[in-house]
Amino acid sequence: METKAIEVLQIIESNGRIPLPTLAKMVDATEEEVQNILKKFEEDKVILSYSAVIDWTKVEKQEGVTAMIDVKVTPQRGVGFDEVAERIYRFPEVKALYLMSGAYDLQVVIEGKTMTEIARFVSEKLSTIDTVISTTTHFQLKKYKHDGVVFDQGEEDHRIVVTP
Template sequence: MTPERQKVLLHLLEHNAKLSPQTVTAMLEDEDLETVERTIRELEDTGIIRGYSAIVNWDRVESDRITAIIEVKVTPQRGVGFDEVARRIYRFPEVQAVQLLSGSYDLQVVVVGRRIQEVARFVSERLATIDFIQSTTTHFILKTYKVDGVVLEDGDDDQRLVITP
């Protein structure tokens, strides 16, 4: 499969991982099922596809779940780059995401907990105490409107009539 076609395949699966290999094959031009299945396997084996998940609107499921975005400033030292600090952070299971950013702070950490206190304790006891971490700023998420390109609010239903010419 050409790299261009692989990119289309990845976009299709990123948008809807539940598409069957049969459907994906039909949607791509001039590909056979075997090639598509093999390509997906290779993408999984080489770690380009790291997993499949559902986009869940947790706001509608449980009330005792809280997500915080934490800005972390790091003082890099000889022998300890951002990567090493990031690794120390992402190993905590409550950490959902860690990204290195350009701009006024260095690492953005997403943490999920059951209560504000739980997240606060994580920040003060676990995160802030890591060497080379200069400061942290914690933002609690109040409401999620859109995530991964998907709007979580209702009201975007199909407005069309059932049959039109």
């Protein structure tokens, strides 16, 4: 893959809303070249989506609960973890699903309105899948950084430093 194409990917990964003329200047290309690069990446499923990082704690009555669920499963002959992973990621509550190394096989990230809703998902949907052996649920308490974006950096301390 050529250097300009990689540069385009790196730039839009950190800012998917960057204007096309600015992006073209940054990689020293024409707008048409950059537009063709983006179109090709979208067609080839290299660029899957453009998204925003939102601090839901600052939106009134919209804050929910996020949980990371570690799942131990029995892999199936011929398909490994793929079949059970597909069953899990089809649930609308599932925001992310990863195959992991270590004590657990999969990590499921889900969002709900309440802890009870998360508990119901685990007990009624996730743990009822035949190949699921066990689960461990972790609730997200505070988000400090996500996708490279730091949350709630707070006010800068403007006090004068006093030293003896």
